[in-house]
Amino acid sequence: MKRQLDRRQLLTGFVALGGAAVTAKKAHASLHRPGSDFLHWDNSSEKRLAFRNVHTDERIDARFFGKHGYDERGLAEINHGLRDWRTGDITEVDTDLLNLLVSIRDRLDISPNQPFDLICGYRSPLTNRMLHERRGRHSGVATHSQHLLGKATDIAMPGVPLARLRMAAEFNQQGGVGYYPEDGFIHVDTGPVRSWRG
CATH class of the missing domain: 1.20.5 (Single alpha-helices involved in coiled-coils or other helix-helix interfaces)
Structure with a gap:
């Protein structure tokens, strides 16, 4: 019934x-963390990043996201490119960091194939300890650095004033931004929101 x-x-x-x-x-x-809407893009858009390692002059230009999602080959290429250049150690780089770098570049209206100058990507525990001991505790090399987690890069962009690059990074409010004008780079990470001058 x-x-x-x-x-x-x-x-x-x-x-x-x-x-x-x-x-x-x-x-x-x-x-998702509050305020991280910019990290979640339209799935139809392609995302790529280019880097030039200032220590080795190695260059990479990799598509890490396409219409079917994250591209494993592109991510592997970026992981290798952002490895600890001193030891050769590689880690899985945080995809939120990659999306943050794309957002910074796009905010500056820079072409996707224009490379960031990469000063530091992933940092192995051995390298981090060595730099911390060599430069002292006021060097800006943190004992528990986001570099150790694959969540940080130290970058510059040829042709872009460092202060402007810093402003683009700070605008997103998506992690840490360190400003190192004497050394010619900014630090960006996906840890807690904070900023400092080194």
Whole structure:
């Protein structure tokens, strides 16, 4: 025997569905840090990054995101390019960091194949300890550096004043920004939001 739904039952059902949709939306939102909307791009857009390592003159230009999502080959190329150049150690670079670098570059209206000058990407524990001991505790080399986690880069952009590059990075409010004008680079990471001058 078929059961007829009255108006009250229908309304209760719609309210329950609406609540489930809100709960699902909140669950999705909780997966992302507040304010990180710029990191989640239209899936149809391609993202690529180019770097020139200032120590080795090695150059990479890799597409790391395409219409089907993250490109494993491109990510592997970037992981290799941002390796610890002193030891050869490689880690998986944080994709939020890559998206942050794309956002900085796009905010400056710079072509995707214009390379960042890479001063430092991933830093192995051995290199971090050596730099910390050699330069002292006021050197800017943190004991628990975001570089150790694959969440930081020290960069410059040829033709872009360092202060302008810093402003583009700070505008996003997506992590740490260190300004090192005497050394000619900025530090960007995806750790807590903070800024400093070195």
